[in-house]
Amino acid sequence: MTRTSVYAAYSAPGIRFAAFVVGALILAALLAPFIAPYAANAIDLAHRRAPPSVSHLFGTDELGRDLFTRVLFGARVSLAIGLISAFVSVAIGVAIGATAGYVGGVIDALLMRGTDAVLCIPRLPLLMMAAATLHPSVPVLVVLVGLVGWMETARVVRTEVQSLSEREFVAAARAVGATPLRVVWRHVLPSALPVVAVASTLAVARGILLESALSFFGVGVQPPTASWGSMLYQAQTTLTSEPWLAVFPGLMIFVTVLACNSLGDAFGTLRAHRARQE
Amino acid sequence: MTRLIARRILLALPLLLVISLLLFAVLHLVPGGPLSAYLENPNVRPEDIERLRRAMGLDRSLAQQYVSWLLAFVRGDWGYSYADGQPVMRRLLERLPATLQLVGSAVFIALLAAIPAGVYAAVRPRVDRATSLVAVAGISLPVFWFGLSLQLLFAGLLGWLPSSGRSTFGGGSFGDTLAHLVLPATVLAVVLASAWMRYLRRTMRETLAEPFIGVARSRGVFERTLLWRHALLNAAPVFTTVVLLDASMLASGAVVTESVFAWPGVGSLFVDSLAKRDYAVLMAFLMCGSAVVVALNLVSDVVALWLDPRRRATLP
Numbered sequence: 001m002t003r004t005s006v007y008a009a010y011s012a013p014g015i016r017f018a019a020f021v022v023g024a025l026i027l028a029a030l031l032a033p034f035i036a037p038y039a040a041n042a043i044d045l046a047h048r049r050a051p052p053s054v055s056h057l058f059g060t061d062e063l064g065r066d067l068f069t070r071v072l073f074g075a076r077v078s079l080a081i082g083l084i085s086a087f088v089s090v091a092i093g094v095a096i097g098a099t100a101g102y103v104g105g106v107i108d109a110l111l112m113r114g115t116d117a118v119l120c121i122p123r124l125p126l127l128m129m130a131a132a133t134l135h136p137s138v139p140v141l142v143v144l145v146g147l148v149g150w151m152e153t154a155r156v157v158r159t160e161v162q163s164l165s166e167r168e169f170v171a172a173a174r175a176v177g178a179t180p181l182r183v184v185w186r187h188v189l190p191s192a193l194p195v196v197a198v199a200s201t202l203a204v205a206r207g208i209l210l211e212s213a214l215s216f217f218g219v220g221v222q223p224p225t226a227s228w229g230s231m232l233y234q235a236q237t238t239l240t241s242e243p244w245l246a247v248f249p250g251l252m253i254f255v256t257v258l259a260c261n262s263l264g265d266a267f268g269t270l271r272a273h274r275a276r277q278e
Numbered sequence: 279m280t281r282l283i284a285r286r287i288l289l290a291l292p293l294l295l296v297i298s299l300l301l302f303a304v305l306h307l308v309p310g311g312p313l314s315a316y317l318e319n320p321n322v323r324p325e326d327i328e329r330l331r332r333a334m335g336l337d338r339s340l341a342q343q344y345v346s347w348l349l350a351f352v353r354g355d356w357g358y359s360y361a362d363g364q365p366v367m368r369r370l371l372e373r374l375p376a377t378l379q380l381v382g383s384a385v386f387i388a389l390l391a392a393i394p395a396g397v398y399a400a401v402r403p404r405v406d407r408a409t410s411l412v413a414v415a416g417i418s419l420p421v422f423w424f425g426l427s428l429q430l431l432f433a434g435l436l437g438w439l440p441s442s443g444r445s446t447f448g449g450g451s452f453g454d455t456l457a458h459l460v461l462p463a464t465v466l467a468v469v470l471a472s473a474w475m476r477y478l479r480r481t482m483r484e485t486l487a488e489p490f491i492g493v494a495r496s497r498g499v500f501e502r503t504l505l506w507r508h509a510l511l512n513a514a515p516v517f518t519t520v521v522l523l524d525a526s527m528l529a530s531g532a533v534v535t536e537s538v539f540a541w542p543g544v545g546s547l548f549v550d551s552l553a554k555r556d557y558a559v560l561m562a563f564l565m566c567g568s569a570v571v572v573a574l575n576l577v578s579d580v581v582a583l584w585l586d587p588r589r590r591a592t593l594p
Binding site: 113118121122125126128130209212213216217218219229232236239246250251254257260261 | 560
């Protein structure tokens with residue numbers, strides 16, 4: 001791969017667009033109180049179930065609440081759960097993957113067979129059962145979603161750490177007497193950062209999808225808090241009469257996950273190019 | 279070959295044991311455990327809960343409970359559904375045909391789409407760009423929303439297809455079932471095909487770069503024969519592995535689709551049982567779902583060996 005094609009991968013229109021979408025979504029979520037045309041849960045019984053119009057871009061719900069406003073505030077919940085749950089799963093995945101890859105031997109075998117076992121359990125049903133038993137608040141929900149998403153990260157980090165451990169700079173660090181923890185933390189993991197970045201981006205997408213599915217089945221985010229998934233749960237019964245209530249929140253989930261997945265893909269391709277260059 | 283299969287089966291057993299332990303832990307380590315539904319109900323008196331706890335053996339140590347549960351499960355005694363008192367195994371088995379029908383059709387449709395798309399994506403840059411867009415979109419779709427949208431469009435607005443269920447009441451002819459099957463099978467197929475065409479494209483690329491392709495080309499083999507026979511047959515073992523592994527994951531993908539389209543399969547039974555806190559059914563579903571994944575893992579290894587003489591030759 002030549003230098004120019006790496007540059008091309010960076011500047012491909014798809015990536016820039018995906019990065020722009022992610023940035024805009026986060027900004028919109030942060031600035032929701034300032035952008036939103038109406039107050040967060042303002043009830044307007046005179047304009048109930050109004051289809052999308054100029055004054056209500058996405059229409060209104062059965063209490064006359066502006067759907068655009070609700071989607072903006074829902075973005076805060078959905079994005080926060082996606083981002084923080086990704087952090088949880090990447091933290092667990094890196095810890096397990098790095099230990100298995102660096103220590104090797106029996107520990108590696110045990111950790112990886114454990115990872116295989118968890119990967120065999122159908123993810124969403126397991127999460128649904130746990131959520132139905134626990135009635136999680138939003139922070140607990142974040143941890144639950146994070147707990148079922150670390151396996152992929154653990155696998156890729158293990159492979160990367162294994163191959164990095166055989167490099168000279170790691171041997172050098174060990175030779176000057178650095179402890180194993182220090183070698184992994186200061187020398188191996190920084191070099192594994194690109195792999196972790198790809199895994200994190202994909203984990204955000206997965207976290208948002210899992211949370212929305214849980215909320216869609218009524219075992220995720222509970223009212224009065226609303227995420228995009230729980231808005232879809234409420235819209236299900238009035239699908240034919242007020243389709244906009246389902247269309248817009250779902251579209252937001254789709255666009256967000258699509259942007260995260262494209263970014264992850266692009267990072268992945270870029271990393272593969274770099275690796276081949278070396 | 280037989281020795282290898284025997285070894286794989288022996289390796290699968292501890293895997294299943296770990297899975298059963300994990301599932302048991304998830305259910306029992308949460309506050310209240312299987313009785314949490316009753317604990318929240320103010321109409322259930324504390325002495326009743328105590329009686330239930332004893333009757334269900336929940337007063338024993340967790341280890342004792344686990345062992346007796348596991349032994350019973352292996353013997354085929356999966357307990358009784360709290361909801362209607364029927365044996366759990368019978369409830370799951372009566373839902374199984376519907377799920378197999380749905381998943382089978384979805385896999386079939388997905389293969390019909392993914393094979394040509396993957397093969398052409400490997401050789402035509404324009405097809406490659408198009409399929410990569412479709413593939414990322416496909417894996418990013420929230421399945422339930424995609425299902426609802428198709429329902430809204432084809433059942434609500436256009437009125438071409440029934441929105442849910444497996445047959446019209448009193449109906450059940452072949453055409454009627456087919457009409458009910460189209461939407462849910464399409465939803466699952468789109469998700470599967472998106473992943474598969476990218477895998478196939480990658481393996482085809484790798485195969486096409488191998489020397490034997492150049493040799494065949496220099497012998498004057500037609501490009502089309504080269505692509506569809508020489509390359510595709512060599513890419514087949516890897517692709518088959520991926521297809522089998524993904525198909526096993528449908529155990530969970532079908533939960534969402536079945537419930538959105540009210541398809542009377544195992545997945546919608548799971549969602550119904552979730553609302554009723556019918557833990558005997560939930561546990562049996564998760565155990566069976568995991569066992570299917572483990573089993574198809576094993577099958578895919580064996581099939582890959584059987585399809586690929588090169589790998590068979592290196593067997594010990």
